[in-house]
Each structure stands twice: as structure tokens, then as C-alpha cells.
Amino acid sequence: MxxxxxxxxxAAIAATAPLAAQEAPPQxxxxxxxxxxxAERLRRTTGTLAKFEVPMAAEPAFxxxx
Numbered sequence: 001m002x003x004x005x006x007x008x009x010x011a012a013i014a015a016t017a018p019l020a021a022q023e024a025p026p027q028x029x030x031x032x033x034x035x036x037x038x039a040e041r042l043r044r045t046t047g048t049l050a051k052f053e054v055p056m057a058a059e060p061a062f063x064x065x066x
Contacts, residue, residue, distance in 0.1 A: 003055050016048055 004012075 004052060006058060006061060009052055009054060012052060013049075
């Protein structure tokens with residue numbers, strides 16, 4: 001499999017944004033429902049990101065230094 005660059009990964013994530021906007025569920029009524037909805041969104045996002053292989057050598061575009 002070809003290695004992906006940071007720009008390619010960002011483009012792939014940006015391409016999924018319109019799809020995610022179309023699937024927006026209605027707002028939950030209670031805090032418990034809101035928590036469940038947030039957990040489901042996290043699972044979907046994690047699943048989408050897991051489809052892409054990012055090499056360990058990939059560096060962030062910037063680094064924080066204290």
C-alpha cells in the first residue's frame with residue numbers, strides 16, 4: 001500500500017465532512033442521550049480514520065515546546 005502524506009490524509013478527512021453533515025441526527029433531549037450520541041459519533045469517526053494507514057514516521061506539521 002502506498003504511504004499517505006499529511007496533506008492526503010487531511011484531504012481524505014475533508015472529503016468525509018460533507019457526508020457527515022448529511023447524516024446529522026436530531027439533537028438529543030437529555031444529557032444521557034447527548035452522551036450516547038457523542039459516543040456514537042466518536043465510534044463512527046474512529047472507524048473512518050482507521051481505514052487510513054498512517055506511517056509512524058509521519059511527523060506533525062508543528063510541535064509544541066515548553
